[in-house]
Amino acid sequence: MRGRHLLAGLGLAGALALGAPTAAAAHDSLTGSSPSAESTVETVDEIELTFSNVLLELGANQRSTAIQVRQDDRYFETGCPVLSDRTVSAPVALGGAGDYEVIWQVVSSDGHPTSGTYTFTYAPAEGTPAAEGSASPACSKAAAESGGQEDVLLLGAAAAVVALAAVGVLVAVLLSRRRSASAARAEDAAPSPSE
Ligand SMILES: [Cu+2]
Structure with a gap:
């Protein structure tokens, strides 16, 4: 696995040297999330993602790190992600019941950007106020x-x-x-x- 990772790194370095767009290979992986993938939850006020290694902070305002929570072209995260060692979290205010897609991007401990998506289902108690969301990422x-x-x-x-x-x-x-x-x-x- 280490050898393969090294090769992926060399490939990425080559791509960078050639000025080609870089593709994410296998880096630090998502080991857990709240809410977890494919789960059904009644309340959510934060998305928290946990990774296999300590993540890097790159750029002003960690703009290499992103968490978006989307349903039907609307975004329900309410702030920028906060990075702390192996975890990244972002506040959310969800809208109506249904499936939500979590879109994330982080910088792996080896310096490579890596990203992914997963979905969870929101099933709030009746009468729970629904946020409107935003037309663009928070x-x-x-x-x-x-x-x-x-x-x-x-x-x-x-x-x-x-x-x-x-x-x-x-x-x-x-x-x-x-x-x-x-x-x-x-x-x-x-x-x-x-x-
Ligand atoms: Cu890597």
Whole structure:
């Protein structure tokens, strides 16, 4: 298993080096969840996922970590996921009875992003108030705002480096051209008859 994992890691490194989109292989696995997969529950105020190893926090606001709880294109998580060692949890306020899909993404202890989904069934007591949910994931806006800014800064720095390199090349080219042009002029002292 270790050898296979190493090979998967090398494959991922290769894919990263080539700039190809990375696919999740087998990493730290989900060992338990609350509510558990395929279970029927009467009350839920939090999704808690437990993994086989201590997860990594990457990026501002842990935007590499996500928990979404979905039913019919509406999202019922009410905040961003909180990561603590092997567990990730997110608060939820569910709507009507029925099946809910939990969509999760974490960064495995070996640095690889990994994700999955499972469903559970919500069967609240009669008269339990139902939340409306949201048309978009609760955490995406905050993550996009801070993360977007960070990305812009990184892109700006990368662009500055590229621009400096380009200026350097341009100066070198101009200098060598001027040098060869003046050398040619010195050799060919008579003005050219054309034009
Ligand atoms: Cu891995």
